[in-house]
Amino acid sequence: MENFSEWFHDILENAEIIDSRYPIKGMSVWLPYGFQIRKATLKIFRDLLDREHDEVLYPLLIPEEELAKEGIHVKGFEDEVYWVTHGGQKELNEKLAIRPTSETAMYPMFSLWVRSHIDLPIKQYQVVNTFRYETKHTRPLIRVREITTFAEAHTVHSSSAEAAKQVETGIELYKEFFDELGIAYLISKRPVWDKFPGAEYTMAFDTIMPDGKTLQIATVHNLGQTFAKTFEITFENKEANHEYAYQTCYGISDRAIAAAIATHGDEKGLQLPPELSPKQITIIPIIFKDGGEEVMAKCLEIKKSLEAKGIRVQMDTRDIRPGKKFFDWELKGTPLRFELGPRDLNNNVAILGRRDSGEKIETSLDENIAEKVSDLLVEVEENLKSTAWAKQEEKIVTLDTLENASGIVDEGKVIKFYWCGDEECGRAIEEEADLDILGINEENIETDKLCPHCGKPAKHLALIAKTY
Amino acid sequence: MENFSEWFHDILENAEIIDSRYPIKGMSVWLPYGFQIRKATLKIFRDLLDREHDEVLYPLLIPEEELAKEGIHVKGFEDEVYWVTHGGQKELNEKLAIRPTSETAMYPMFSLWVRSHIDLPIKQYQVVNTFRYETKHTRPLIRVREITTFAEAHTVHSSSAEAAKQVETGIELYKEFFDELGIAYLISKRPVWDKFPGAEYTMAFDTIMPDGKTLQIATVHNLGQTFAKTFEITFENKEANHEYAYQTCYGISDRAIAAAIATHGDEKGLQLPPELSPKQITIIPIIFKDGGEEVMAKCLEIKKSLEAKGIRVQMDTRDIRPGKKFFDWELKGTPLRFELGPRDLNNNVAILGRRDSGEKIETSLDENIAEKVSDLLVEVEENLKSTAWAKQEEKIVTLDTLENASGIVDEGKVIKFYWCGDEECGRAIEEEADLDILGINEENIETDKLCPHCGKPAKHLALIAKTY
Numbered sequence: 052m053e054n055f056s057e058w059f060h061d062i063l064e065n066a067e068i069i070d071s072r073y074p075i076k077g078m079s080v081w082l083p084y085g086f087q088i089r090k091a092t093l094k095i096f097r098d099l100l101d102r103e104h105d106e107v108l109y110p111l112l113i114p115e116e117e118l119a120k121e122g123i124h125v126k127g128f129e130d131e132v133y134w135v136t137h138g139g140q141k142e143l144n145e146k147l148a149i150r151p152t153s154e155t156a157m158y159p160m161f162s163l164w165v166r167s168h169i170d171l172p173i174k175q176y177q178v179v180n181t182f183r184y185e186t187k188h189t190r191p192l193i194r195v196r197e198i199t200t201f202a203e204a205h206t207v208h209s210s211s212a213e214a215a216k217q218v219e220t221g222i223e224l225y226k227e228f229f230d231e232l233g234i235a236y237l238i239s240k241r242p243v244w245d246k247f248p249g250a251e252y253t254m255a256f257d258t259i260m261p262d263g264k265t266l267q268i269a270t271v272h273n274l275g276q277t278f279a280k281t282f283e284i285t286f287e288n289k290e291a292n293h294e295y296a297y298q299t300c301y302g303i304s305d306r307a308i309a310a311a312i313a314t315h316g317d318e319k320g321l322q323l324p325p326e327l328s329p330k331q332i333t334i335i336p337i338i339f340k341d342g343g344e345e346v347m348a349k350c351l352e353i354k355k356s357l358e359a360k361g362i363r364v365q366m367d368t369r370d371i372r373p374g375k376k377f378f379d380w381e382l383k384g385t386p387l388r389f390e391l392g393p394r395d396l397n398n399n400v401a402i403l404g405r406r407d408s409g410e411k412i413e414t415s416l417d418e419n420i421a422e423k424v425s426d427l428l429v430e431v432e433e434n435l436k437s438t439a440w441a442k443q444e445e446k447i448v449t450l451d452t453l454e455n456a457s458g459i460v461d462e463g464k465v466i467k468f469y470w471c472g473d474e475e476c477g478r479a480i481e482e483e484a485d486l487d488i489l490g491i492n493e494e495n496i497e498t499d500k501l502c503p504h505c506g507k508p509a510k511h512l513a514l515i516a517k518t519y
Numbered sequence: 520m521e522n523f524s525e526w527f528h529d530i531l532e533n534a535e536i537i538d539s540r541y542p543i544k545g546m547s548v549w550l551p552y553g554f555q556i557r558k559a560t561l562k563i564f565r566d567l568l569d570r571e572h573d574e575v576l577y578p579l580l581i582p583e584e585e586l587a588k589e590g591i592h593v594k595g596f597e598d599e600v601y602w603v604t605h606g607g608q609k610e611l612n613e614k615l616a617i618r619p620t621s622e623t624a625m626y627p628m629f630s631l632w633v634r635s636h637i638d639l640p641i642k643q644y645q646v647v648n649t650f651r652y653e654t655k656h657t658r659p660l661i662r663v664r665e666i667t668t669f670a671e672a673h674t675v676h677s678s679s680a681e682a683a684k685q686v687e688t689g690i691e692l693y694k695e696f697f698d699e700l701g702i703a704y705l706i707s708k709r710p711v712w713d714k715f716p717g718a719e720y721t722m723a724f725d726t727i728m729p730d731g732k733t734l735q736i737a738t739v740h741n742l743g744q745t746f747a748k749t750f751e752i753t754f755e756n757k758e759a760n761h762e763y764a765y766q767t768c769y770g771i772s773d774r775a776i777a778a779a780i781a782t783h784g785d786e787k788g789l790q791l792p793p794e795l796s797p798k799q800i801t802i803i804p805i806i807f808k809d810g811g812e813e814v815m816a817k818c819l820e821i822k823k824s825l826e827a828k829g830i831r832v833q834m835d836t837r838d839i840r841p842g843k844k845f846f847d848w849e850l851k852g853t854p855l856r857f858e859l860g861p862r863d864l865n866n867n868v869a870i871l872g873r874r875d876s877g878e879k880i881e882t883s884l885d886e887n888i889a890e891k892v893s894d895l896l897v898e899v900e901e902n903l904k905s906t907a908w909a910k911q912e913e914k915i916v917t918l919d920t921l922e923n924a925s926g927i928v929d930e931g932k933v934i935k936f937y938w939c940g941d942e943e944c945g946r947a948i949e950e951e952a953d954l955d956i957l958g959i960n961e962e963n964i965e966t967d968k969l970c971p972h973c974g975k976p977a978k979h980l981a982l983i984a985k986t987y
Contacts, residue, residue: 070628070631072628072631073577073578073624073627073628074582074584074585074627075578075580075582075615078578078579078580079578080575080576080577080578080628081575081576081577082575083573083574083575083643086573086574086575086576087574089576090574105551105554106551106554106555106558107548107549107550107551107554108548108549108554108557108667109541109548109549110541110543110546110547110548110665110667111546111579111648111650111665112543112546112601112665114542114543116542117542129607129608130607130608131606131607132606132607133580133603133605133606133615134603134604134605134606135601135602135603135604135617136602136603136604136605137601137602137604138599138600138601138602138652139597139598139599139600139652139654140597140598141652147543147601149603149617156541159541159542160538160540160541160548163538163540175551180579182579184606184607184609186607197578197579197580199576199578
């Protein structure tokens with residue numbers, strides 16, 4: 052696609068995902084079709100998280116006093132927090148923040164609950180809306196003022212090692228999640244100046260958008276004892292000593308859906324991996340003057356057999372040309388299409404159409420169609436995923452110099468380079484290239500390379516890009 | 520229960536449903552166990568609504584200008600709205616209301632979408648949090664400042680008759696919903712002075728709480744063309760004339776869960792209808808020194824067979840006395856218990872315990888346990904429901920006079936009386952008795968009775984009670 056930004060704007064509208072004409076900038080309405088995609092995404096997410104986390108729900112509003120407790124944290128958010136100051140006609144005694152994230156809503160409660168090491172670990176998550184008063188240009192699902200889908204996990208542990216291990220678990224969970232969405236990603240340890248406010252370190256997932264800019268789609272933070280000290284989360288350890296707890300948190304957002312749309316979409320419109328697609332196959336009976344009843348009867352029979360196999364099917368019986376139906380469902384990204392007309396029926400065949408490859412597969416009606424569709428859905432899923440990874444591969448270049456970094460990035464690339472890892476050097480690189488260091492992709496590698504900026508021995512393979 | 524208020528407060532804490540120690544009055548945390556009950560409730564709700572509504576999601580914040588558009592509506596909420604006035608350190612150009620309900624968030628969008636009668640009907644719903652700056656005494660799930668579970672449906676129609684019919688559909692949906700929750704209810708048409716601000720009329724569901732006070736648990740509003748006129752929702756009808764659309768809206772809240780807890784709970788704790796209960800049966804292996812392995816093996820086998828039948832099972836293998844386990848799961852309201860000890864195993868029997876009746880049923884292990892459990896769950900569900908309705912029946916008295924209304928209501932009753940239906944008379948009745956007229960339970964009946972207050976011929980059977 053030539054102009055991704057325009058394409059993305061149009062697809063949200065044309066495929067009826069989001070309506071961004073809501074009368075507040077940066078806040079949009081999830082339309083029925085978009086909502087179904089969101090629901091399917093969250094189902095995948097919850098199935099993964101439920102394995103070892105408890106889902107919970109905390110209030111939206113946070114007293115100013117709690118938000119202000121953790122200085123570094125509040126500093127990171129102070130320009131972005133929406134404040135509630137009035138209830139009815141009255142001014143409130145204390146301002147209330149609309150959560151920009153929920154550490155300061157949750158951790159005062161953790162402090163009430165945690166007494167002993169037997170109360171640990173705590174592993175909770177919630178799926179909520181959060182708010183950021185964005186001053187930059189907003190874009191639905193990508194940079195918004197109401198993040199409608201903020202899925203945040205928070206854990207509490209009795210040792211530093213266990214917290215570090217939980218960070219790994221968080222990363223593994225998100226890998227599985229994005230794999231199911233067929234989204235390619237780059238994992239890196241964010242530079243210290245770009246970590247989550249209050250975290251010891253931040254691991255992040257970025258995906259490369261069609262225009263070459265990277266989009267942060269998930270983060271996993273090791274919070275160490277910073278918040279535990281601020282919110283007095285202490286426990287009696289096995290030796291009967293009181294100790295501050297160790298914490299992690301990790302989250303994804305609407306951007307996961309934006310990334311799925313951007314990754315798989317094409318000139319024809321949306322393209323959805325079978326797990327995300329509200330319907331996985333559209334049955335289109337091709338009906339002329341004669342033979343309509345038999346075609347319909349056969350289509351209904353096929354529909355039933357597909358549903359019996361757990362496949363989400365729809366039948367498009369609108370009184371419009373088949374071509375228009377093909378167009379509509381290609382635009383909406385349904386992975387498969389099943390076409391049957393009277394002549395096909397006479398010949399005992401039907402056509403299965405793939406949205407991904409455009410392939411039209413003639414299929415005997417004597418075959419087990421449900422099984423064939425089921426197999427095709429797996430193929431489509433794998434194809435979308437491997438295409439995404441192949442595209443990512445093409446966009447990454449490993450360079451020994453950052454001399455023309457900006458120009459190369461402008462061609463849609465993300466650069467890997469050998470880096471010393473020093474903060475001062477890193478900030479200088481970013482400024483000179485007018486790019487962002489995503490972070491360290493491979494830490495403490497053995498190399499003879501030198502840092503292209505400061506000339507000191509390189510320690511890491513780092514990523515630099517233009518970011519959303 | 521002697522003191523319902525205290526019982527309700529304790530059960531939320533002891534059964535780990537809600538933690539109300541959150542540092543803002545009237546806002547609470549859903550704990551893992553409570554969240555599962557909420558999730559099960561919403562599943563029932565969504566399965567019903569999805570039959571003919573699209574789920575969607577609108578922003579939380581509403582510009583002051585939109586909220587203010589519909590005068591009657593805003594008047595009804597002006598003392599209760601939370602206002603956002605600042606983004607970061609800056610004062611916003613326009614104040615933003617946190618939705619108290621979503622008419623004014625949704626209807627400007629409807630106005631963009633509706634052009635012709637072929638765009639109608641629209642039937643949407645969303646499950647969101649809404650906010651009311653309550654000045655009265657708050658109580659978790661019942662009177663709160665953050666309604667965490669506000670499930671609101673909004674519909675748009677091309678005729679008044681269709682909107683009126685949709686009101687009936689809404690009522691039928693909610694009947695099914697509360698029937699599945701085993702909650703008894705009274706349906707009435709709210710008096711004009713108590714209808715939804717902006718509605719033509721309001722139908723409401725109330726349930727009688729254990730203390731005899733009624734709790735409004737659902738409302739269905741016919742909005743007529745009021746909002747359509749305010750928000751310019753017009754369509755071209757079949758005769759090519761432009762007409763204002765006809766609307767309805769209807770909603771339920773956290774109170775549905777409060778009602779389920781209050782209806783079925785008893786001195787032992789929570790009691791959950793099988794569909795609401797996170798787990799439907801607890802397997803408790805009774806293990807002494809010997810024979811533990813065989814007992815465990817058999818319990819695991821039973822667990823698998825129950826799961827295969829789609830029953831939600833848990834096994835309690837904690838190293839504590841069985842008595843404590845019985846106590847815990849009775850408190851948490853799991854409908855059934857399965858106990859098996861070494862001696863039972865030798866005798867080829869096990870005990871199935873019912874939470875509702877306290878019955879202990881000896882069961883041969885040769886029986887099809889899964890089928891038996893499945894049948895018992897149906898019995899429990901029916902028993903809880905019929906008990907709820909029987910209790911409600913006992914609490915309703917039909918009276919010819921309202922002379923001692925207040926005293927009778929104080930004994931835990933709800934009064935049915937023959938009423939003329941006049942607003943002035945109704946308001947006087949409420950004031951004199953210090954009670955609320957819930958509304959008209961049976962409209963335009965044929966009766967020789969006279970209104971007990973004004974002496975005019977009665978037209979309706981109305982309900983009067985003390986309300987939450």
